Amino acid sequence: MQLRRRDSQTIEMQMGPMIDMVFLLLVFFMVTAKPIKQESDIDIGLPGTVPQEQPLDIPDEQRIIVEANGQIVLNDLPVDDPSSRDLPTLLRTLKRFKESADANRSEALVTIQADDNASHQRIVDVLNCVAKAGIKGVTFADTSSEQEM
Numbered sequence: 606m607q608l609r610r611r612d613s614q615t616i617e618m619q620m621g622p623m624i625d626m627v628f629l630l631l632v633f634f635m636v637t638a639k640p641i642k643q644e645s646d647i648d649i650g651l652p653g654t655v656p657q658e659q660p661l662d663i664p665d666e667q668r669i670i671v672e673a674n675g676q677i678v679l680n681d682l683p684v685d686d687p688s689s690r691d692l693p694t695l696l697r698t699l700k701r702f703k704e705s706a707d708a709n710r711s712e713a714l715v716t717i718q719a720d721d722n723a724s725h726q727r728i729v730d731v732l733n734c735v736a737k738a739g740i741k742g743v744t745f746a747d748t749s750s751e752q753e754m
Contacts, residue, residue: 666714667702673722692734699738718746
């Protein structure tokens with residue numbers, strides 16, 4: 606049995622329809638692309654401020670002292686009742702401090718200095734208040750070096 610060979614035809618790729626498709630895609634992408642904004646059209650957001658009822662001078666770092674009798678002193682000013690566990694005044698002040706630090710794009714820092722005879726529960730109350738305010742930069746001060754001087 607003899608095998609017959611078919612006449613091999615060369616297959617040519619038509620370039621005309623392919624070029625038409627490329628131009629159609631090019632036009633489609635040019636029409637659907639967003640134009641680039643000019644620099645003068647870009648809105649600039651300036652740093653905001655925290656609305657306040659009363660002016661309050663807030664330093665870069667808050668210093669909280671927990672005294673032996675349970676009194677909380679924030680930047681040399683006594684806040685809240687020594688028997689209060691919620692510490693509403695401290696919480697309100699720390700929230701304002703956090704909002705101000707966020708508006709200035711800086712980190713809110715708190716230093717806690719506890720008396721050696723202060724109850725651990727009172728220190729935990731202060732830490733809970735700091736956590737509710739959303740402040741993560743908390744450090745503890747060492748009181749032994751200050752007493753020696």
